[in-house]
Amino acid sequence: MVSGVLDYLWLxxxxxLLGVILNGVLALIAERPFLLKEAGLPPPGGSHxxxxxxxSHATEAPGSHGSGASxxxxxxxYRNVVAFLAPGAVGASFVVALLCVLSLAARPPEGRTFVQxxxxxxxxxxxLAPVGFQLDPLSSVMALxxxxxxxxxxxxxxxxxxxxxxxxxxxxxLNLFMFAMLMLVLANNYLxxxxxxxxVGLCSYLLIGYWYEKQSASDAGKKxxxxxxxxxxxxxxxxFLIFWTFGSVSFTDVFARIPLLRDSGVLTAxxxxxxxxxLFLGATxxxxxxxxxxxxxxxxxxxxxxxxxxxxxxMVTAGVYMVARSSALFLLSPDAMSVVAVxxxxxxxxxxxxxxxxxxxxxxxxxxxxxxLGYMFLACGVGAFAAGIFHLMTHAFFKALLFLxxxxxxxxxxxxxxxxxxxxxxxYLPVTFVTMFAATLAISGIPGLSGxxxxxxxxxxxxxxxxxxxxxxxxxxxxxxxxAFYMFRLVFLTFYGGSRMDPEVEKHVHESPWTMTVPLSILxxxxxxxxxxxxxxxxxxxxxxxxxxxxxxxxxxxxxxxxAATGAHPSVSLEFGLMGISVGVALAGIxxxxxxxxxxxxxxxxxxxxxxxxxxxxxxxxxxxxxxEWAVVRRVVxxxxxxxxxxxxxxxxxxVNGIADGVRSAGDRVRRLQAGIVxxxxxxxxxxxxxxxxxxxxxxxxx
Amino acid sequence: xxxPPAYLLLSAILFxxxxxxxxxxxxxLIILMSVEVMLNGVNVAFVAVGSYLGDATGGIxxxxxxxxxxxxxxxxxxxxxxxxxxxxxxxxxxxxxxxx
Amino acid sequence: xxALFFILFGAIAVGGAVMVVTRRHPMVSALYLxxxxxxxxxxxVLRHAHFLAAIQVIIYAGAVVVLFIFVIMLINVPESRLPxxxxxxxxVAGVIAAGLLILESAVLARRFAMPKAxxxxxxxxxxxGRALFTDYLLAFEVTSVLLxxxxxxxxxxxxKKL
Numbered sequence: 001m002v003s004g005v006l007d008y009l010w011l012x013x014x015x016x017l018l019g020v021i022l023n024g025v026l027a028l029i030a031e032r033p034f035l036l037k038e039a040g041l042p043p044p045g046g047s048h049x050x051x052x053x054x055x056s057h058a059t060e061a062p063g064s065h066g067s068g069a070s071x072x073x074x075x076x077x078y079r080n081v082v083a084f085l086a087p088g089a090v091g092a093s094f095v096v097a098l099l100c101v102l103s104l105a106a107r108p109p110e111g112r113t114f115v116q117x118x119x120x121x122x123x124x125x126x127x128l129a130p131v132g133f134q135l136d137p138l139s140s141v142m143a144l145x146x147x148x149x150x151x152x153x154x155x156x157x158x159x160x161x162x163x164x165x166x167x168x169x170x171x172x173x174l175n176l177f178m179f180a181m182l183m184l185v186l187a188n189n190y191l192x193x194x195x196x197x198x199x200v201g202l203c204s205y206l207l208i209g210y211w212y213e214k215q216s217a218s219d220a221g222k223k224x225x226x227x228x229x230x231x232x233x234x235x236x237x238x239x240f241l242i243f244w245t246f247g248s249v250s251f252t253d254v255f256a257r258i259p260l261l262r263d264s265g266v267l268t269a270x271x272x273x274x275x276x277x278x279l280f281l282g283a284t285x286x287x288x289x290x291x292x293x294x295x296x297x298x299x300x301x302x303x304x305x306x307x308x309x310x311x312x313x314x315m316v317t318a319g320v321y322m323v324a325r326s327s328a329l330f331l332l333s334p335d336a337m338s339v340v341a342v343x344x345x346x347x348x349x350x351x352x353x354x355x356x357x358x359x360x361x362x363x364x365x366x367x368x369x370x371x372x373l374g375y376m377f378l379a380c381g382v383g384a385f386a387a388g389i390f391h392l393m394t395h396a397f398f399k400a401l402l403f404l405x406x407x408x409x410x411x412x413x414x415x416x417x418x419x420x421x422x423x424x425x426x427x428y429l430p431v432t433f434v435t436m437f438a439a440t441l442a443i444s445g446i447p448g449l450s451g452x453x454x455x456x457x458x459x460x461x462x463x464x465x466x467x468x469x470x471x472x473x474x475x476x477x478x479x480x481x482x483x484a485f486y487m488f489r490l491v492f493l494t495f496y497g498g499s500r501m502d503p504e505v506e507k508h509v510h511e512s513p514w515t516m517t518v519p520l521s522i523l524x525x526x527x528x529x530x531x532x533x534x535x536x537x538x539x540x541x542x543x544x545x546x547x548x549x550x551x552x553x554x555x556x557x558x559x560x561x562x563x564a565a566t567g568a569h570p571s572v573s574l575e576f577g578l579m580g581i582s583v584g585v586a587l588a589g590i591x592x593x594x595x596x597x598x599x600x601x602x603x604x605x606x607x608x609x610x611x612x613x614x615x616x617x618x619x620x621x622x623x624x625x626x627x628x629e630w631a632v633v634r635r636v637v638x639x640x641x642x643x644x645x646x647x648x649x650x651x652x653x654x655x656v657n658g659i660a661d662g663v664r665s666a667g668d669r670v671r672r673l674q675a676g677i678v679x680x681x682x683x684x685x686x687x688x689x690x691x692x693x694x695x696x697x698x699x700x701x702x703x
Numbered sequence: 704x705x706x707p708p709a710y711l712l713l714s715a716i717l718f719x720x721x722x723x724x725x726x727x728x729x730x731x732l733i734i735l736m737s738v739e740v741m742l743n744g745v746n747v748a749f750v751a752v753g754s755y756l757g758d759a760t761g762g763i764x765x766x767x768x769x770x771x772x773x774x775x776x777x778x779x780x781x782x783x784x785x786x787x788x789x790x791x792x793x794x795x796x797x798x799x800x801x802x803x
Numbered sequence: 804x805x806a807l808f809f810i811l812f813g814a815i816a817v818g819g820a821v822m823v824v825t826r827r828h829p830m831v832s833a834l835y836l837x838x839x840x841x842x843x844x845x846x847x848v849l850r851h852a853h854f855l856a857a858i859q860v861i862i863y864a865g866a867v868v869v870l871f872i873f874v875i876m877l878i879n880v881p882e883s884r885l886p887x888x889x890x891x892x893x894x895v896a897g898v899i900a901a902g903l904l905i906l907e908s909a910v911l912a913r914r915f916a917m918p919k920a921x922x923x924x925x926x927x928x929x930x931x932g933r934a935l936f937t938d939y940l941l942a943f944e945v946t947s948v949l950l951x952x953x954x955x956x957x958x959x960x961x962x963k964k965l
Contacts, residue, residue: 676799707896715908724824726897729886732829754850770816774953781960794886
C-alpha cells in the first residue's frame with residue numbers, strides 16, 4: 001500500500017533509538033572516563049584508552065580536538081553534543097509523527113488505521129508477533145503527546161540538568177524512555193506493546209535511581225520496579241489469555257474476531273472479565289491506581305523533568321491508553337467496567353485527600369497525578385474512553401507544566417522541595433509563576449481552560465452514561481473540589497506570602513534559563529488552549545476530539561446496547577446544571593484554600609490540632625505503606641528467609657555438599673586399592689574377567 | 704573326530720595356566736613368558752574356530768596376535784632391562800612406584 | 804587319528820605351559836615355552852593352518868623366545884638373587900580365580916554350537932595371503948606401524964642414558 005509519509009512511521013521510534021546509541025557511545029567513551037578521572041580513579045581499560053582523551057600525548061597540542069582533553073573543571077565538549085542530540089532526536093521524531101498524523105487525517109474517517117509491519121519478531125506455529133506499528137487516531141494522539149511533551153521536557157532538561165555531572169547518562173535514559181514509550185503506543189500487537197511497557201518500566205527505574213548514591217533514590221527505584229512487576233505479571237497473563245482465546249495478539253485481529261467468537265460462544269463474559277481484569281491489573285501497576293499506586297509518590301526521588309515526563313505526562317498514562325486500546329474487550333464485560341470505574345473514582349478521591357497534607361511540593365503533584373489518573377480510569381470505566389484520552393492529553397500538558405514549574409522553583413531554590421521553606425517566590429520567578437498559575441487554574445477546572453473541558457466531560461459522562469451513576473459523579477466532583485483546594489494551597493504556599501526561605505538560599509534565587517522557561521511557556525499555552533479541541537456541543541463547540549477518536553471507539557457503539565459515546569442526549573439543562581456544580585465546587589476549593597493559606601494562615605495548624613487522629617491519618621498517607629510493609633513485604637521477606645535457610649542452605653547446599661563429601665570419603669577408601677602393587681592390579685583384572693565370563697555363562701544358562 | 708569344544712577347552716586351560724603365572728609369580732621374566740602362554744591359548748581358539756567356520760578371519764586374528772605378542776615382548780623386555788639397570792631386581796613386588 | 808594327535812599335542816602344550824609357569828629359573832621356563840609353542844604349532848597343523856604353524860615356529864619359537872633367552876643371559880641374575888616365591892592371599896586367590904576362569908570357560912565351551920564338518924583350505928599360505936592383502940590390508944599396514952613403534956620404543960628404553 002502506497003502511503004506516502006506514513007511509510008516513514010518507523011522513523012518515529014527510530015530517532016530516539018538513534019539518540020540512545022549516539023549518546024550511549026558518548027556516555028561510555030567521553031563521560032565515563034571523564035567522571036572517573038574527576039573521581040580520581042583510573043580510566044577503564046587501562047592501556048587501550050581511547051584516543052579522545054588525548055592523554056597519551058606528551059605535549060598538549062593546542063588544536064587538540066579530544067573532547068576530554070580540556071581541563072577537568074571546564075565543561076567538556078561532549079555535553080554540548082549531547083544537549084543537541086538528545087532533544088534533536090525527539091524533535092525529529094515529533095516532526096515525523098506530526099507529518100504522519102496529518103497524512104492520516106487526510107484520509108476518510110473509516111480508513112484512518114495504518115499498519116506497518118517491519119519484520120516478524122516471534123514466530124512459532126500459529127503464533128506470530130511481528131514488529132509492527134499501528135497508527136490510528138488513538139495512537140496518533142498518544143504519539144503526538146509523547147513526542148511533543150517529550151521534546152519540550154528534553155529541552156527543559158538541558159537547562160535543569162546542566163549542573164549534573166552524569167549528563168550524557170541522563171539523556172541516554174531519557175531517549176531510551178522515548179523509544180520504549182513510542183514502541184508502547186505505536187505497537188500493533190499486545191506483545192510488542194508489552195516490550196514497550198517493560199522498556200518504560202526499566203527507564204523509570206533507571207531514572208528514579210538516577211542519583212543512585214542516595215539511598216532513598218535507589219530504594220524508590222526498586223520499589224517502583226517491584227510494584228510494577230506485580231502489574232506486569234497481570235498484563236502478561238492477560239496477553240496469554242488473549243492469545244488463547246483469539247489466536248492472535250494483534251489489535252486488528254483480536255478486535256475483528258470479537259463478534260464471531262462471542263456469537264459462537266468461545267468468548268464468554270467470564271473470559272472477557274478475566275482478560276480485562278488482568279489487563280487492568282497491569283494498568284493499575286503502570287498507572288498507579290489502588291492498590292498499586294504506592295510507588296509513584298516515591299518516584300519523585302528522580303530528577304524533576306523525569307517526574308514530569310515519565311511520572312506525570314506519559315508513562316503513567318500508558319495504563320489508560322491500554323484500557324482505551326482494549327475498549328472493545330472491556331465493553332464485553334460490564335463487571336470489569338464497574339471495577340475500572342470504582343477503582344478510578346476511589347483512587348481519585350483517596351489520593352486527592354492525601355495531597356491535602358503533603359508538604360513536599362513534588363509529592364503534592366505526585367498524589368495529584370494519581371488522582372487525575374483515577375479520573376481517566378473513571379472515564380474509561382463508564383465507557384467514555386474518548387473523554388479519558390482527552391483528559392490524558394490535557395493532563396499531560398498541565399501536569400507536565402506543573403512539574404516543570406515546580407522543578408524551576410526547586411532549581412532556583414538550590415534543591416529545596418519543602419513548601420514550608422518557600423513562600424513569596426513569585427517576585428523572583430515571574431515566568432514560572434505565571435505559567436504555573438495557568439496550569440493550576442487548568443487542573444482546578446476553571447471554565448475556558450483545558451482541564452475544565454476534559455474533567456467536565458468525564459464528570460458528565462460518569463453521571464449520564466449507562467455505566468455511570470450519580471455516586472460516581474459525586475465522588476468525582478468532590479475530588480475535583482479537593483484538587484482545586486490542594487493545588488491552590490501549593491500555589492499560595494510557594495509563591496505568595498512572606499519568604500520562609502533560608503537566607504543562604506534566598507540570595508541565590510534566580511529565574512531559570514531560557515531552555516527552561518520556553519518549554520514552560522509553550523506548555524502554558526497548551527494548558528490554556530489544549531482543551532479547545534474538545535469543547536462539547538452543549539457549549540457551542542463540536543467536540544472535534546471525540547469525533548477524531550470516534551473511528552477507534554466505533555466498536556463501543558457497535559458492541560451493543562451501550563450508547564456510551566453519546567453524551568448530549570439526556571438533557572442539556574442537566575448538563576449545564578452539573579457543570580455549574582462542579583465549577584462551584586472547584587471555586588469553593590479555591591476559596592477555602594485562599595481563606596486558610598492567605599487570610600488565616602494560622603488556621604491550618606489549628607485544624608490539625610483539633611482533629612489530631614484524622615490529620616495524622618492523612619499526613620501519613622493512611623498508613624498504606626506501613627500496611628503493605630506489614631502485610632506483604634514482611635511476609636515476602638520472612639518467606640524468602642525461610643526458603644533461603646530451609647530450602648537453599650539445607651536442601652540445595654545439602655545435595656551439593658553431600659555429593660562432594662560422599663565422593664571425598666569414597667575416594668579416601670578407594671585410594672587404598674591403588675597400592676601400587678602390580679600383582680594386585682593383575683588380580684583385579686582377573687577378578688573382573690572371572691565375573692564377566694561368569695555373567696556370560698549365567699546369561700547363556702538363563703535365557 | 705575332534706569337536707570344537709575340545710579346542711576351546713584346551714585354549715581355556717592354556718590361558719588359565721598363563722594367568723596363574725601372571726598373578727602368582729614374582730619373576731618378571733616368567734610373567735612375560737606366562738603372557739606368551741596366554742596369547743597362545745587365545746590363538747588356539749582363534750585358529751580352531753576359524754577353521755571350523757571356514758573363515759580366514761580366525762587365522763588373520765591369530766596373526767595379528769602374534770605381531771602384538773612380538774611387539775609386547777620387545778617392549779616388555781626393553782623395560783625389564785632398563786628397570787634392572789636402575790633397580791638391580793626383577794622382582795615385581797618391588798615395583799611400587801605407581802603409588803604416589 | 805586327529806583325536807590322537809590332538810590329545811598328544813594338547814597334553815604336551817599344557818604340560819609345557821605348566822612347566823613354564825612353575826620353574827624357578829627363567830632359562831628353564833624359556834625352554835619349556837619353546838616346547839609349548841611347538842606343540843601349539845602342531846595343533847595349528849591339525850587345523851590345517853599351515854601358514855600360522857610355520858610362523859609360530861619361525862617367529863615365536865625362533866625370534867621371540869630367543870629374545871627372551873638373550874635377555875635372560877644379558878642381565879644374568881645370579882641364582883641366589885632370583886625372587887623367592889611366597890604364597891600371599893592375593894596369589895592364592897589369583898590361582899583360585901584362574902581355576903574358576905578355566906572352569907567357566909570349559910562350561911561355556913561345551914555349550915558352543917558350531918558346524919561339525921571341518922572345512923579345510925582357509926589356513927593355507929595362499930588363503931591367508933589373499934585375505935591379508937585384500938580385506939585386511941589396512942590392519943596389516945597398521946601392524947607394521949605398531950612394530951615400528953615397538954622397535955623405536957625398545958631402542959629408546961634400552962638407551963643407557965635413560
